[in-house]
Amino acid sequence: MTRQEKPEILEQGDPAEDAKAFRRTLGQFATGVTAITTATPDGPVGVTANSFSSLSLDPPLVLWSIARTSRSFGAFSEAAHFAISILGENQIDVSQKLSSSSDDKFNGLEWSPGKGGSPVIAGALATLECATETVHDGGDHIILVGRVLHHQRFAGKPLLYAQGQYGVVDEHPAFRTLANAAAPVGDTGPALAEQPLTTLLYLAHHYSSAAFDQHRREENISLAQSRILSELRRRPHLSRTALIGRVYLTEEKVNEALERLAQRAHIETDAQGLVSLTESGHAVAASIRRRVTAYEAEQFAGIPEDKLAITRDVLIRFINGLAHPNETDHAA
Ligand SMILES: Cc1cc2nc3c(=O)[nH]c(=O)nc-3n(C[C@H](O)[C@H](O)[C@H](O)COP(=O)(O)O)c2cc1C
Structure with missing residues (x-):
């Protein structure tokens, strides 16, 4: 066992003796930031909250807590509905507005009415329209449990809050090194x-796939969805079984990805159960293809054309050698 150096304790003690220190300890837990709103006869009411948490999938429940001292306490404790907007990285202004002491928090905020008229904030990363399920005592807060009636998810990155500061999502340095490493096998390896x-x-496959992750995220698609789109771009009218055999992922992952692509109207299934791309599916597949071309141009810049041609030739021979005899048309 290696001897670890004992970490220095920055603060410790009884929360009752130093509330600020207690807050700082709690602030070590990173969260997202939400805007929680409700409609009242006097107009919309809203607060910024990071106490939001998912609670249950079935039934679909979420929770958050509001301070009893909050001016909005009365409105939320009596609300039949509330809306939770999970803020994106560019929405610090929304967070600041709704956590301010202004009497006109919604001035300049873009929103639309959701269930029960609760304001749903425009540009949020995700929204959850809820009916108040239960309200519980929580010391100087109350805990509101909401039943999610409608949810929406959009592309983008979340706004974060940790250690009393806003933050943004960044890849973990350990992962970044892995994804962008010029020489994946370190100095000590062979x-x-x-x-x-x-x-x-x-x-090569592992590192290029990890590096390409960012592009898939920007297109808002998973690895499985990307492989399916690319396969269907080359071969329309494939059965589910054929697709499962061609994208080298588990049946469960492929089915999940197909369901998601169908929901987004990127694929369609004909009467024989054969799957093809729709117009929007073709557009996404073409966009990914453009990203692949640009990525390759960047990666292989400076490598002479004849060397690339040899590499391509060797890979095609290798793939066709491995493939099933009636599948040897991968060069097409
Ligand atoms: C990032 C962040 C998270 C917050 N989370 C909560 C929370 O979960 N519950 C809460 O009652 N107040 C929370 N607050 C504070 C409220 O947003 C703030 O007190 C708000 O102004 C209350 O408004 P009101 O007095 O008009 O009701 C948070 C503030 C910030 C900046």
């Missing part, structure tokens, strides 16, 4: 040139 070709193929 030289890449000594590795079997199959190891190099595996590493």
Whole structure:
């Protein structure tokens, strides 16, 4: 066992003796930021809250807590409905407005009425329109449990809050090193040139897929969805079974991805159960293809054309050699 250095305790003690220190300890837990709103006869009411948490999938329940001292306490404790807008990284202004002491928090805020008229904030990363399920005592707060009646999710990154500050999501440095490493096998490992070709193929696949993750996120699609779109772009009218065999992922992942693509109207299934891309599916597939082309141009810049042609030729031979005899048209 390695001896770890004992970390220095910055603060400790009884929360009752130093509330600020207690707050700072709680602030070590990073959260997202939500805008929670409700409609009253006197107009919309809203607060910024990071006490939001998911609670139950079935039934669909979420919770959050509001301070008894909050001016909005009365409105929320009596509300039949409330809306939760999960804020995106560009919505610090919304967070600041709704956490301010202004009497006109909604001035300049763009919103539309959701269930029960609760304001749903425009540009949020996700929204949850809720009916108040139960209200519980929570010391100087009350805990509101909401039943989600309608939810929406949009592309983008969340606004974060930790240690009393706003933050943004960034890839973990350990992952970033992995994804962008120029030489994946470190100094201490055997030289890449000594590795079997199959190891190099595996590493090239692993690192390029990780690096391409960002592009998939920007297109708001998963790896499985991306593979399905690309496969259907090359071969329309594929059965589910054929797709499962071609995208090298589990049946569960493929079915989940197909369901999601169908919901977004990127694919359609004909009477024979064969799957094809719709117009919007073609557009996303083409956009990914453009990203792949740009990514390759960047990665292979400076490598002479004849060397790339040899690499391409070797890979095609290798793939066709491995493939089932009647599948040897991968060069097409
Ligand atoms: C990031 C952040 C998170 C917050 N989370 C909560 C919360 O979960 N519950 C709460 O009662 N107040 C929370 N607040 C404070 C309220 O947003 C703030 O007190 C608000 O102005 C209350 O408004 P009101 O007095 O008009 O009701 C938070 C503030 C910020 C900036």
